[in-house]
Amino acid sequence: MHGLYKQAKLQAVTRAAFTSIRFFLSQATFMRSHRDSYDYTYLLQHCIGTKSIKQVHAQIIIGGFEQNPFVATKLVGKYTECSDSNMVDARKVFDCLWDRDVFMWNMVIQGYANLGPFVEALNVYVAMRGSGVSANRYTYPFVLKACGAMKDRRKGQVIHGQVVKSGFDSDVFVGNALVAFYAKCQEVETSRRVFDGIPQKDIVTWNSMISGYTVNGYADEALVLFHAMLKDETIRGPDSATLVGVLPACVQEAATQEGLWIHSYIIKSGMEVDAALGSGLISMYANCGRLKSAQDVFDRISDKNIVVWNAMIRCYGMHGHADEALKMFSELVEIGLRPDSVIFLCLLSTCSHAGKVAKGWELFERMGDYGIEKNDQHYACMVDLLGRAGxxxxxxxxxxxxxxxxxxxxxxxxxxxxxxxxxxxxxxxxxxxxxxxxxxxxxxxxxxxxxxxxxxxxxxxxxxxxxxxxxxxxxxFGCSSIEVDCVRHTFGVEDESHPFTEQIFDTLERLDRIMEKSQ
CATH class of the missing domain: 1.25.40 (Serine Threonine Protein Phosphatase 5, Tetratricopeptide repeat)
Known part of the structure; x- marks a missing residue:
């Protein structure tokens, strides 16, 4: 019902927008001489979809406002926002402009950084520098985002050099982009050096570094940094992005206490549990065996996407509840969601561990019905399914x-x-x-x-x-970890790298003597 309501609301808004645009355009014959740039930007603001934008665009050309910087900026921005992940129309408007300021260049670079092709963001940036327009504090984050999406470390380092030469290396906005870029390129140590060098860190700075640690498998470092952020008096508290970034680290490290604290914080602060946050909580509860808590979180998420369903199905599957996982898959299909390759991977693994060979084969064959290409992991699951069953x-x-x-x-x-x-x-x-x-x-x-x-x-x-x-x-080597005063300590076999090694071994010897006396 919630989805139908949203769809009906969107249709109503669209009809209203088209009505407004048609009314305005119908006045073109006698209003043309009185129309100014404000009228066009007002109309563009209310456009929904490429078709309505092009109708207004045609009137802009007829009215002779295609070179107006105010109108052109709004037009490029609207094409970037509503052109179905395509920069073609926005680029045509941009290429026809005689005079482009840094704001216009940034909009096009941002569009390519968000929609692709990412290399075009760099090409436009190079053209901007060649035209004599200087980059500002907003240009570099867009270019670095494109470099990060391509995982092009070399080009990103060149941009970093230009940032330093331009004097923006201490700017928090640019610094946050550098932290995220190096993390995406798996240069975690460099990312941390940039993080440490930012003089005035904001919540995005902390979020970028925590997420960078988590994504690259440095779960313990992510949790340590999360605790450090909580102690920073300049930060009011973690936001949704912080928690989405740190929850996977709780899963990796089996940090149940941190996970429970995070859920308590969400409830006390009144934070909305959306799909991203909800799937993280479900995975956290799944990892510590609290299936009922995971199901409660799942039930409370109003707008469930495929990631949320996958987290819940995985939760049941990893604990041997194959029938519940398969039932949830049926419900997912019934409500009209399209399963992805990750869900089938989870289901095949579930069937393998439960010995459901026939059901596993059935699911494997159904992947083609949803246009999902089988990869090496799916084939490995099928081999495991057959092999485990003998x-x-x-x-x-x-x-x-x-x-x-x-x-x-x-x-x-x-x-x-x-x-x-x-x-x-x-x-x-x-x-x-x-x-x-x-x-x-x-x-x-x-x-x-x-x-x-x-x-x-x-x-x-x-x-x-x-x-x-x-x-x-x-x-x-295997290792053990213990939490003392909100700090996690990890130990390996015969590990002497801990700074308090002598005290630890002294304590162990005293405990051994006490145990010997008590026997």
């Missing part, structure tokens, strides 16, 4: 008939299935492929070594482990 022969045949070349994920799933069902002959064959495809993954060698040990082939097991040493391939 259909190793079928899994091998499935790989042979795949329309794409099987990658390490596919063969990794098959090796795992061989381990479950103790098929050492097939495991040797699959492992041989993986040693070529994924030579630095210690897990492949260890699986085969353990299988050799299970059947008493000690020499072969020793050879596998010796190979690991010779190739200097090391399995990542």
């Amino acid at each position: 259909f190793l022969g079928e899994a091998v045949e499935f790989i042979k008939t795949m329309p794409v070349r099987a990658g390490k994920d596919v063969y990794g799933a098959l090796l795992g299935a061989c381990r479950i069902h103790n098929n050492i002959e097939l495991a040797e064959e699959v492992a041989g492929k993986l040693f070529v495809m994924d030579p630095d993954n210690a897990g492949r060698y260890i699986i085969l070594a353990k299988m050799y040990e299970d059947v008493g082939r000690w020499e072969d097991a020793a050879t596998m482990r010796k190979t690991l040493g010779e190739k200097k391939i090391r399995k990542p």
Whole structure:
């Protein structure tokens, strides 16, 4: 009902806008001599869709206002806003202008940075510099956004150099864009250096760095920075963007306390739980096993998009509630939402762990009905589905008939299935492929070594482990973490890197002595 209401409201607004425009244009015969730039900008303000913009555009040309900077700026902005992700019309208006100020150049650069092609944002920026117009504090963020979208580190660094030469390196607006750019290019340390160099940080500065840490897998650093932001007296408190950025870090680090605090803060502050924030909360509750809390959040989100549904389906799937996950998928389809590749990946994994081979096959076949292209991960899920159920022969045949070349994920799933069902002959064959495809993954060698040990082939097991040493391939160490006074401390096996190592080991020795005396 909510969606139908929004659609009806939009239609009503559109009809009203067209009525206003038709009335104005119908007066063209006797009002033309009295019309000024304000009239056109007023009309453009009320245009909804490209068709109505072009009608007003035609009258602008007839009235001789196409070179008016006020009207042209509004026209370019409106085309950029309503042209269905296409900059063609806006660019035509821009190219016909004789005199362009920095505001006009910025609008076109911004349009390309938002809609693409991103390289055109840089091309227009270069043309602007060549025309003698100097960039301002708004130009650089748009150009850096385009560089970040292309992950073009080299060009972004050139822009950074020009920022410094122009004296905008201490500007918070430009600094925020630099933090976001380097984070998108996975230059997290550089991003942090820029962050530290911004003298007056605003909420966007903190959000950009927290999000940069989270997206690049630095969850612990994201949480530490989040706590530091809460202590900054110049910041009133986290906003929705802050929480959307830090919630995935809570999921990665299993930071339940932070996640619960965030949800409490949302409720107390009266913040709206939209799709982005809601999906983050659902994932957080899913990760700590609170399915009912996740479902409550899901039920309270008024405008659920595909990301929200995916988070809830994943929540049920990861905890073995396959029937609930499949039921939610049916509901999603019934209300008219189009499932994406991520949802099918989640469902296939759910079916695999639940042993629902027939249902998994059915879902795999239905992907084509929604125009979803199967990727390596989907094929890996199907191999895992067949392999876990004991259909190793079928899994091998499935790989042979795949329309794409099987990658390490596919063969990794098959090796795992061989381990479950103790098929050492097939495991040797699959492992041989993986040693070529994924030579630095210690897990492949260890699986085969353990299988050799299970059947008493000690020499072969020793050879596998010796190979690991010779190739200097090391399995990542496990670690533990503890939170003390809102600060998370992480420890690895025999880790002596912590600044309070001596105190920690002294405490452990005293605890050992106490335990010995109590026995």
